[in-house]
Amino acid sequence: MNMNLFAKASAIALGLAAVTPAQAVTFLYFPGTSAPTTGYNVINQFDTTAGITGSNFQINTPPSNSTGAPPAYATFGSSSYLSVLANGSATINFGAASAVEFDWGSIDAYNTLTVLLDGGSSFVITPGGNFTNDADGNQILANTNGLFQIFAEGNEKIVGLTLESSRNSFEIDNLATVPVPEPATWAMMIAGLGLVGGVMRRRAGATSVTFA
Template identity: 40%
Template sequence: MLPLTAAQAVTFITAAGAPDPGPAMGQTIVVDFDNPNAPGYSFTGGLAITSGTTGSAAAPAGDMTSYGYVSSALTPNSATLSTPNLRSISFYWGSIDTYNSLDVLGAGGVTLLTITGSMLPPANGDQGAGITNRRVFITAGAGEVITGLTFTSTGVAYEFDDIAASAVPEPATWAMLIAGFGMVGFASRRRKVTRVLN
């Protein structure tokens, strides 16, 4: 794995793989282009979906299913995935090229991090090599959330698939968790008191 960090607290690492090494522990596939997107995940912009290798895009290594891509041949040449508030997100980046870029979006749509193909050498578009077909794992820093990804290509294509994520727990979930810990503590304390009285 190749560790890299952003100027802000968002971090990313990658894992080479042909085929896809798969999502991180605790992440669930939310977009795979073969099934409906998970609730709360939607694309806008110039997204195209295909399978196999076409004149516009090359299948990510080992991928026999549908995948998404953006291209300079499409208008616009980018697509944005909007998400719920996320702690982490990952996706399989196929045949990485220098002309591909990814913006990681935070609260209010602000760009938290930009990852370019040239940051993942050799970025030569090789469709079969593990080094140019990678799963990218992105994690929000303390006090940050990930709210989307923008995929952009100024060349032939930027291929991606199997987007997986782990959401930030909702306040109600945190409240239930804290209440549960409180009840366990109360029951434990009550047992100790009961033993002393017997």
């Protein structure tokens, strides 16, 4: 079984997923866990602001200060992280993805995460709102520092994220995605499966000959 789907199913069983009928995305939170997990490719470690648009955001490094704190359990790559400051906004666009994850640090009720979907629609996630999790900004505890995953539902595709915060700060690190395969890739996969099936059929029908 796919490990991501297994994790998703397990988290839903534990009541960690937020799901409503006809929802464009579902999301999971794993306290005290870090990115990347199996099947995800890290696309941004936030060493620079390249590829990020918006206002009043910056790249921070430890130690913690009034402009942010690093996600407490992030272990991959460099120690730098993205911090969106008071009344700031940071948008990160990427290729179509079926799933996205990142390390979220010191989750606050004044953070807002908007998931940008293919076709121009979006889905908003609010800590303490539809993301029913502790959101008191604690910089150390697992309840507010961990791995956040977002899954596109149905035919949806995730193409970006917008982070907003009305106060200091909204901190993330190690953004990773599961890309949606291109049509040509799907065709190659289907052709490959057909080839394997043909080989297996030929092997099943082969006659064994023993020479005395």
